[in-house]
Amino acid sequence: MKTTGSELPVPARRSSWGWRAAVPQVLAVTATGCLAALLPLPSLPPAVVALGAAALALVLCQLWGQRKPSVDTLAPVAEELQQSQPYLSLMSEQLDGALHQCEQDVLAVIDTLGGVNQAALKQVERIDQATEKAHELAAVLNEKLMVDRQLSAILEMFVNKQERDMQGNVERIARLQEVRALGPMVEVISEVARHIHILSINATIEAARAGESGRGFAVVASEVRRLATVTSNAAVEISERIRVVTVGIDQEVDDAMNAGKGDNAAGSMRAVMGDIASMHERFATASARLQADDGIEEGNNAIRNGLGDALGLIQFQDVLRQRVGHVQQALGSLNARMATLGEQLQTAEARAQITPQVGALIESLRSSYVMDSQRHTHNVVTGTTAGATAAAERPKIELF
C-alpha cells in the first residue's frame, strides 16, 4: 500500500538463524539414530539410511514451523507495538506545534497587511489633501488670470490711446507751425506801411506846395502818416509775437518728437504686456495640470484589490489546519489500534480474538472527509474513483 505522507519506520526483521534454527537438524539425527537402533531390520544400504534421515528431518522441520509461537517470541512484538504509541503521539504533537506556529505567523501577516492598509489610507488622505490644496491654488490662479486678463485689456486700450494721443499731439503741434506762414504776410504789411508812410510824406509836401487849397489834403496826409506808423508798429509787434509763438511751437514739436523717439514708454509697456501674456499662458497650463487626476484613484483601487487578494489567499492556513487535524485524528485511531494489539498479544486467548482492522480504518476515513481534495487523495492512494466526477463538476461559488 502506498502512503502519501511520511512513512513510519518499519522495525528491522529479527534473524531466523541461531540455535532455534538448528533444532530440526538435531531432532532428525537423533530420530534417525534411534530408528536404526530399535527397528529389527536387515542391514540397509547407507544411502537408504541417509535418504530416510533426510525425509524424517524434513517432516520434523515442517512440524517445527507449524508449531504455535511461544509468549517469549511475541513479547518483543508487543513491546514494539507499545513503543509505537508515544511515537505516534509525538508525531501528532509535532503537527500540532507546526499548526500553532503557522497560525501565529499568519496572524502576524494579517496584522502586517492591516498596517499596510492603514499606511495606504493615510497616503490617500495626504494625496487628497494635496489635491484639494492644488485645486484651491488652481482656482486662485484662474481667478487671478481672469483679473489679469481684464487689466491687460485695459492696459492695452490705455497704451493704444496714449500712442494715438501722442501722435495726435505731434500732428496738431506740427499744424500749429503753419503760423510761421504769417511771417511773410507781416513783412508785406510792414512794407505797405512803410510805403504808405513815404506816400504820406510826399502827400504832405505836395499839400504844402498847393498852399491854401492843399490844407485839407495836408491833414489827410498827416492822418495817413499816423496810420502808417500805427500799422508799422502793429506789424512789428505781430512779427515779434509770431516769432515767439513759432519758437515755442518748435520747442514743443522737438519735445514731442523726442518723447516718441528717446523714451519709447509705449514700446516698453507692450514688451511687458507680452511677458505678462506669456506668464498667463504658463499659469493656465500649470492650473490645468493641478486639476488633473493622473490615475490616483486607479492606483488606490489597485492597492486595495491587491491587499484583498493577499488576505483571501491567507485562507490557505485554515484549509491546511483542517487537513492536518484530520491526519492527527487518523494517527490517533492508528495509535489506539496499536495499543489494543499490544495488549492482545500478551495472552493466547486474546491472540485468538485478533482480527484485521486497519483496512476497515482506512475505508472509514472516507466518510470523515469534508474536502474534495481529501477524497481525491484517498482515491489516488487506494486506486478507487468514488465521488471523483461529482467533485470536479461542483462550482466554488453558488448562489441559491
Next chain:
Amino acid sequence: MTKKILIVDDSATMTMSLKSGLEMSGFSVTTASDGVQALEVLKAGPKPDLIITDINMPNMGGLELIKNVKAMPGFRFVPILTLTTEGDAAKRDEGKRLGATGWLIKPIKGPELVQVIRQVLPGA
C-alpha cells in the same frame, strides 16, 4: 449606509483575514467563533445585514446555526452565505433547504467575495 456583516468561523485566521478584507472594502464587521457565540451576538444586536458562516465548527455547526437564525423573529430574511471547505453535496443541499443564500468553497479571493456580497446586498 455602511452594511454590517457577521462572520462565524472557529478559525482565528479566517475571521481576522475576512474582517480585515471586508473592512477595507467599507463594511462593518463583527465575528463569532461558533454557532453558539453567533446566536449570542445576534441577540445582543444590532442586526447584521448579512451573515457569513463556516459549516464544521465545535459546539454548534453552520447548518444548525442557519436553522436557528431563520427561526428567530426578524431574521427570516437576513441573507446567510456559507464559506466552508465542506464539499459534500448532501450538506450543500441541506444548507439550501434550511435557507442558505449561497454556498462558497474556501479559499475565496477578497474581490470575489466582495462581488458576491454586492450581488446579495443591493446597495452595498
